[in-house]
Amino acid sequence: xxxxxxxxxxxxxTFLARQNSRKPVQIATISKSENISVKFLxxxxxxxxxxxxxxxxxxxxxxxxLLKDPKDVPMTLVMRVLEGPIAMVxxxxxxxxxxxxxxxxxxxxxxxxxxxxxxxxxxxxxxxTTLADLAN
Amino acid sequence: xxxxxxxxxxxxxTFLARQNSRKPVQIATISKSENISVKFLxxxxxxxxxxxxxxxxxxxxxxxxLLKDPKDVPMTLVMRVLEGPIAMVxxxxxxxxxxxxxxxxxxxxxxxxxxxxxxxxxxxxxxxTTLADLAN
DNA sequence: TAGTATCCTACTAAATCGATAGGATAATTA
DNA sequence: TAATTATCCTATCGATTTAGTAGGATACTA
Numbered sequence: 001x002x003x004x005x006x007x008x009x010x011x012x013x014t015f016l017a018r019q020n021s022r023k024p025v026q027i028a029t030i031s032k033s034e035n036i037s038v039k040f041l042x043x044x045x046x047x048x049x050x051x052x053x054x055x056x057x058x059x060x061x062x063x064x065x066l067l068k069d070p071k072d073v074p075m076t077l078v079m080r081v082l083e084g085p086i087a088m089v090x091x092x093x094x095x096x097x098x099x100x101x102x103x104x105x106x107x108x109x110x111x112x113x114x115x116x117x118x119x120x121x122x123x124x125x126x127x128x129t130t131l132a133d134l135a136n
Numbered sequence: 137x138x139x140x141x142x143x144x145x146x147x148x149x150t151f152l153a154r155q156n157s158r159k160p161v162q163i164a165t166i167s168k169s170e171n172i173s174v175k176f177l178x179x180x181x182x183x184x185x186x187x188x189x190x191x192x193x194x195x196x197x198x199x200x201x202l203l204k205d206p207k208d209v210p211m212t213l214v215m216r217v218l219e220g221p222i223a224m225v226x227x228x229x230x231x232x233x234x235x236x237x238x239x240x241x242x243x244x245x246x247x248x249x250x251x252x253x254x255x256x257x258x259x260x261x262x263x264x265t266t267l268a269d270l271a272n
Numbered sequence: 273t274a275g276t277a278t279c280c281t282a283c284t285a286a287a288t289c290g291a292t293a294g295g296a297t298a299a300t301t302a
Numbered sequence: 303t304a305a306t307t308a309t310c311c312t313a314t315c316g317a318t319t320t321a322g323t324a325g326g327a328t329a330c331t332a
């Protein structure tokens with residue numbers, strides 16, 4: 001299951017990408033438009049900021065804004081920041097590889113073989129999709 | 137993340153598929169070979185049985201066995217039984233569709249659009265992979 | 273009828289999820 | 303400079319899920 005954090009994060013980013021200008025947008029504005037709890041959204045936007053996807057400005061007229069052009073924000077980045085590794089098991093993860101302690105041989109492991117295919121296909125989708133594609 | 141339940145379930149099924157005969161195999165045997173807690177495995181095999189994938193026999197010489205030829209067991213079935221819906225959000229699920237209460241229009245929803253692609257690709261993999269493929 | 277192995281229910285510790293609370297900090301405006 | 307605004311940050315919390323464990327009931331075999 002996709003976490004609400006990721007779901008809301010993607011919605012918020014798309015909302016920002018659909019904006020005409022790149023002026024800061026307040027949390028409250030996004031929250032209202034996308035039906036997301038203000039406080040929860042706040043924490044999500046904060047992690048997006050900490051990971052270099054969003055910029056922010058404090059005070060009156062402040063808010064969050066995209067740091068890059070939507071077409072330069074691949075969904076691989078967004079997914080990794082919000083949801084974590086794209087792979088369903090650590091032993092097939094490109095960026096967070098970890099050996100399974102119960103599995104003596106990855107070469108003969110059925111789960112490993114199956115999940116590599118899933119990872120490759122998901123990766124293809126996320127790599128080929130940018131924020132611009134989602135914003136339409 | 138793939139749950140251990142699903143991971144162990146796939147491993148157990150593959151173990152059974154690799155067996156020469158279709159004679160019942162005891163939980164303890166699979167447990168030892170695949171490094172899975174006996175009790176946890178027990179509950180997994182039970183749900184696989186309840187969902188028509190495995191058969192069982194009680195008493196001495198008993199155990200679990202595949203009900204169908206491995207090549208007739210698609211991974212879609214296994215995944216749905218063990219892990220649940222293949223889609224990452226209910227609003228793109230084929231078998232367990234549910235409308236998001238926060239989302240006014242699926243047509244313009246970025247998450248919806250993205251997750252349909254992921255679902256389609258995962259579905260393709262799971263449909264085209266049978267237990268026989270994993271057992272080699 | 274003793275032994276074996278599945279069947280079934282209930283319980284639990286730990287982790288994660290989806291928030292919420294409340295104050296600190298920084299920028300703007302009057 | 304003082305008030306206002308809006309992000310920043312830490313901490314907490316209830317509910318749910320996960321990954322098991324315990325222990326007895328049932329059914330089959332020898």
